[in-house]
Amino acid sequence: MPSKDTMEAMSEEPLIPYPSPAVLAPGGPSGIVTSLRMVAFDIDGVVLRGDTVLPAAPHALADVIGRGLLLRYVTNNSTRHRVEVAERLESLGLPAEPGMVLTSAAATASYLRAEFGEGASVLVVGGDGLVAELRDAGLEPRPVRSATQAPGAAPQSETPQPSGIPAPPDITANSDVPVAVVVGLDVGFDYATLAAAQAAIRGGAHFIATNADATFPVEGGVLPGGGAIVAAIAVASQQEPLVIGKPHLGLARALVDEAGGDPAAVLFVGDRLDTDIGMAAAAGMRSALVLTGVTARADLDRPGVARPDFVLETLADLSGVLDGLLADERMR
C-alpha cells in the first residue's frame, strides 16, 4: 500500500510514469546488456487492419517464433480479456494463445495486485473483459453500476431528488471502501457512473486508468476512447489518474518483466509514434515503426516526435532487422 506521501504525489503530478524511467534504463538494474529475447507487436495497423490480417504478418510472426524469440501481442484496448484477444487472432490464422497477449487491462490488473495485494476491492468503470482480468489477478472488482445499487433497490437514476438531480451515491453502502477506481472504455458510461467514480476518488481511492486513448478505431471511423471517460472523471474528481497503457510505462514494465528485466531485450513493433514508439523509447526498448498503419514516413520529419530505431515498410522487412540485431549480439 503506498504511503500517504505517495498518494499525494500521485494526485499532484499528472500522468507520473510508472515505473520511473531509471528503473527501465537499458541494461536494467544490473547494468548488463542482455540479448534480444522478445518481439512485441502492437495489433491494429501492425498485424491486422480491422479484421484483415496484413499480408506480411503471418510469415513475420512465424519467423519470430522460429528464431526462439518470445512473441507478444500488445493492445491498449481494455474491453477484451486476453483469452478473447487470443481467440480472435487464432481465428484469423495467427499463432496466438492467451499468454502471448498483453492488454492494458491485464497490465493494470498486475499493477494493482502488486500494489494493493490479493483481495483488494476496486471499483470498475469498464467492460466485462476488464472485470474478468481484475478477478483473475486475485482482486475483488466491483462494476460501478452494481456497486452503487443496493441489492433489490431501484437504480439510483430512478430515484432522483425533486430537482431531477440524483443524490450523491453512497459507494460504501454495500461493502468496504475501494482502494482504487479503475477506468477503461465503458460503453454504458453515464452520469451516475461519473458520480460514483467521483465519490470514490474524493473519498481517497486511487485513480487508475487502463489507457488514455482519445479515440477508439472502428470500421469506417472512430468513437470516443477510454481517455475521454478518464478525462470526465479527472475533471469531476479534480484528480489526475495514473495511466498504465501506452505510452505510459506500466504496460512496458509488464513486458520487460517477462523478458527477464532488461528493456533492451525487447523489440517493440508499432504503427504510432506517440504511443508505440514513445513508450518503447521512454522504456529503453528497441523500437521499429511499421508504415502499414496510421503513420507515414513524412511524419518522422515532424519536430518533437519519438524516433524509432528502425522503419519498416511492412513486416516483411522485420527479418532483416532481426538478422542484424542477432548478428550484432554474436559479435559482442
Ligand SMILES: [Mg+2]
Ligand atoms: Mg496500432
